[in-house]
Amino acid sequence: MNMIGLVSGLLFGGILAGANLHEFDSIHNFLRLDDLYIAWFMGSAIAVSAPMLWWLERRGVETPLGGRLALSRSLPEARHFKGGAIFGLGWAIAGTCPAPALVMVSSGALLGLVAIAGIFVGLHLRERQALRELVDLTEQVPAHR
Amino acid sequence: MIDLFPDRLPWWIAGPALGVLIVVLFVVANQPLGASGAYVQTSGFLRRRDGVAMWRVWYFVGMFAGGFLVTQVLRSGRELRTGYDALRDAFPLGIVVPMVFAGAILLGYGAGLAGGCTSGHGLCGTAQRSRASVAVTATFMATAIATTAVLQIVTPL
Numbered sequence: 258m259n260m261i262g263l264v265s266g267l268l269f270g271g272i273l274a275g276a277n278l279h280e281f282d283s284i285h286n287f288l289r290l291d292d293l294y295i296a297w298f299m300g301s302a303i304a305v306s307a308p309m310l311w312w313l314e315r316r317g318v319e320t321p322l323g324g325r326l327a328l329s330r331s332l333p334e335a336r337h338f339k340g341g342a343i344f345g346l347g348w349a350i351a352g353t354c355p356a357p358a359l360v361m362v363s364s365g366a367l368l369g370l371v372a373i374a375g376i377f378v379g380l381h382l383r384e385r386q387a388l389r390e391l392v393d394l395t396e397q398v399p400a401h402r
Numbered sequence: 403m404i405d406l407f408p409d410r411l412p413w414w415i416a417g418p419a420l421g422v423l424i425v426v427l428f429v430v431a432n433q434p435l436g437a438s439g440a441y442v443q444t445s446g447f448l449r450r451r452d453g454v455a456m457w458r459v460w461y462f463v464g465m466f467a468g469g470f471l472v473t474q475v476l477r478s479g480r481e482l483r484t485g486y487d488a489l490r491d492a493f494p495l496g497i498v499v500p501m502v503f504a505g506a507i508l509l510g511y512g513a514g515l516a517g518g519c520t521s522g523h524g525l526c527g528t529a530q531r532s533r534a535s536v537a538v539t540a541t542f543m544a545t546a547i548a549t550t551a552v553l554q555i556v557t558p559l
Contacts, residue, residue, distance in 0.1 A: 266464020
């Protein structure tokens with residue numbers, strides 16, 4: 258599985274680099290709606306993968322490493338809208354997202370290191386908050402439950 | 403120096419290739435290709451936590467290495483630079499650095515709260531037809547486009 262992780266990362270990073278998604282300007286020009294390349298890029302990736310996944314799940318494909326193919330489908334909750342809005346704010350300001358930030362650094366752009374550090378800090382802040390919420394929740398639960 | 407991709411790949415090659423990669427990872431391992439999860443596992447690994455999904459740490463390393471391979475080996479190698487060209491043209495470095503850092507903290511926090519980022523929800527989640535992922539994707543797209551429009555009006559960007 259580690260080898261599969263490494264190869265998936267190599268291919269994903271390579272595709273992102275080939276598509277220039279590691280450049281702030283690519284993402285910024287998309288969000289200005291000046292250049293819809295990213296919309297076509299993401300849209301065509303989904304247009305290819307969604308029908309294939311639907312068909313493979315319906316056939317009940319057994320995966321060699323993960324059991325029977327089971328897609329995860331969930332319903333939107335408040336955290337999805339809140340998280341999405343905060344993420345979108347960051348996407349516009351930092352002009353990158355988690356995967357392209359890594360490629361940014363490997364392309365020689367040093368500000369990518371600042372972006373990666375920030376993403377780690379942000380995820381850590383959320384993790385700590387989630388733990389606190391969990392503690393609060395268990396303290397509220399009456400002892401007899 | 404070889405220069406295989408002097409310009410960006412056409413979207414109709416890069417997009418479908420990524421779509422196939424997403425399907426392959428599901429078919430082989432029943433796993434989504436999410437990048438923020440790789441950050442979470444890598445941070446757990448660096449802090450010597452138990453129960454780290456090591457393959458996601460390798461996936462993290464792989465994204466970096468894949469980017470290196472394409473930008474430095476297949477494309478004519480580039481010297482170290484700051485990146486963020488348009489942002490650098492609009493602001494001095496003393497503003498760009500805290501701006502990128504603050505934006506990235508929002509990225510990390512938002513991805514943590516939503517349970518995924520552009521790859522996990524935007525690509526894999528929507529491809530699985532998860533309504534939560536469609537909601538996250540629509541929300542971050544709309545927010546980012548609106549934020550960019552505001553930045554254009556109130557800053558020199």
